[in-house]
Amino acid sequence: MKGVILAGGTGSRLQPITHTRPKQLVPIGNKPVIVYAIENLREAGIDDIGVILGTVGRRAIQDYLGDGSEFGVEITYIIQGEPLGLAHAVGCARDFVGNEPFVVYLGDDMIGGGITDLVADFDPTVHAATIGVQEVDEPSRYGIVDTDSDGNVTRLLEKPDSPPSNLALIGIYVFTPDIFEQIELLEPSWRGELEITEAIQGLLDDGYSVQSHVVHGWWKDTGKPEDMLQTNRLVLDNLTTEIHGEIENDTPIQGRIKLGEGSTIESGAVVRGPVSIGQGTTVGSDAYIGPYTSIGENCVIDTVHIESSIVIGESEIDCDRKLVDSLIGRQTTIVSSGDIDPGGERLVVGENSTLKL
Numbered sequence: 256m257k258g259v260i261l262a263g264g265t266g267s268r269l270q271p272i273t274h275t276r277p278k279q280l281v282p283i284g285n286k287p288v289i290v291y292a293i294e295n296l297r298e299a300g301i302d303d304i305g306v307i308l309g310t311v312g313r314r315a316i317q318d319y320l321g322d323g324s325e326f327g328v329e330i331t332y333i334i335q336g337e338p339l340g341l342a343h344a345v346g347c348a349r350d351f352v353g354n355e356p357f358v359v360y361l362g363d364d365m366i367g368g369g370i371t372d373l374v375a376d377f378d379p380t381v382h383a384a385t386i387g388v389q390e391v392d393e394p395s396r397y398g399i400v401d402t403d404s405d406g407n408v409t410r411l412l413e414k415p416d417s418p419p420s421n422l423a424l425i426g427i428y429v430f431t432p433d434i435f436e437q438i439e440l441l442e443p444s445w446r447g448e449l450e451i452t453e454a455i456q457g458l459l460d461d462g463y464s465v466q467s468h469v470v471h472g473w474w475k476d477t478g479k480p481e482d483m484l485q486t487n488r489l490v491l492d493n494l495t496t497e498i499h500g501e502i503e504n505d506t507p508i509q510g511r512i513k514l515g516e517g518s519t520i521e522s523g524a525v526v527r528g529p530v531s532i533g534q535g536t537t538v539g540s541d542a543y544i545g546p547y548t549s550i551g552e553n554c555v556i557d558t559v560h561i562e563s564s565i566v567i568g569e570s571e572i573d574c575d576r577k578l579v580d581s582l583i584g585r586q587t588t589i590v591s592s593g594d595i596d597p598g599g600e601r602l603v604v605g606e607n608s609t610l611k612l
Contacts, residue, residue, distance in 0.1 A: 368472020
């Protein structure tokens with residue numbers, strides 16, 4: 256079985272972060288989102304992966320992932336061009352997957368429990384597709400599946416007023432090549448896109464069996480800053496302590512900390528985990544790093560109280576302020592203007608920015 260990761264989206268909901276960096280490379284827990292998808296596929300026994308690329312961030316993704324060998328997989332890049340919908344992206348993988356069943360994984364989704372059980376549950380001699388679903392509290396906000404007593408899908412509904420179930424689509428699918436015939440028959444929706452849900456409904460209408468698989472681990476779409484920060488919390492909840500850098504004498508460290516090579520936590524700093532700190536970063540003596548914070552590589556963090564935040568990397572923060580729930584782009588400088596407000600600041604800052612607070 257092969258894997259297909261859809262990485263052609265523009266990341267408009269994550270601007271300004273995505274003005275200079277594709278959303279699939281924005282790190283959570285100091286690891287790019289797309290790497291979690293690759294790891295989940297590999298753990299499910301899938302090491303031949305096609306990555307569908309659009310017009311935004313194509314070169315950056317290729318440069319970062321290379322041929323996939325660093326991640327224990329083989330990667331083939333497939334150019335979609337203009338994003339014309341999920342079904343269009345899946346259709347671009349036809350030559351890559353050939354006659355094999357394949358997994359489709361949205362490159363900006365995060366699934367905490369992995370997909371091994373979902374993949375193992377798929378039987379291509381019985382089903383033309385398996386759809387990953389999860390129970391949600393407000394089903395009218397999602398694409399919903401209706402199923403029979405055996406868990407087979409009977410219909411799909413997009414944000415229904417009267418949901419027949421609370422099982423929402425979560426952006427992970429297993430298909431046989433039968434899906435490609437359905438994609439060829441699609442017309443653009445009101446959004447001007449080819450919808451994968453319509454292709455799946457086509458399978459049902461033509462008498463194919465489509466299975467649902469309930470994913471019990473957490474699932475997050477990381478399309479917006481608040482989603483990134485919430486997912487960062489979920490990832491750091493499972494952090495294990497790894498100290499590869501230096502913690503100077505008498506530095507109070509509480510909770511679980513991951514400290515990269517060449518990084519230093521200076522004496523006098525306060526770090527309360529779970530916290531992830533990348534390589535080559537200095538946490539100064541007047542810094543407070545609070546829980547659920549990820550600090551990227553080659554940063555200088557001092558004279559600041561920061562928590563529940565992501566600092567992507569290569570940044571300097573020295574501002575006598577409290578920063579909470581913030582997403583800070585690469586190569587950002589945040590320094591104090593001299594006036595101190597005791598309240599907490601909430602920031603979303605793009606790359607190469609300078610702020611005086």
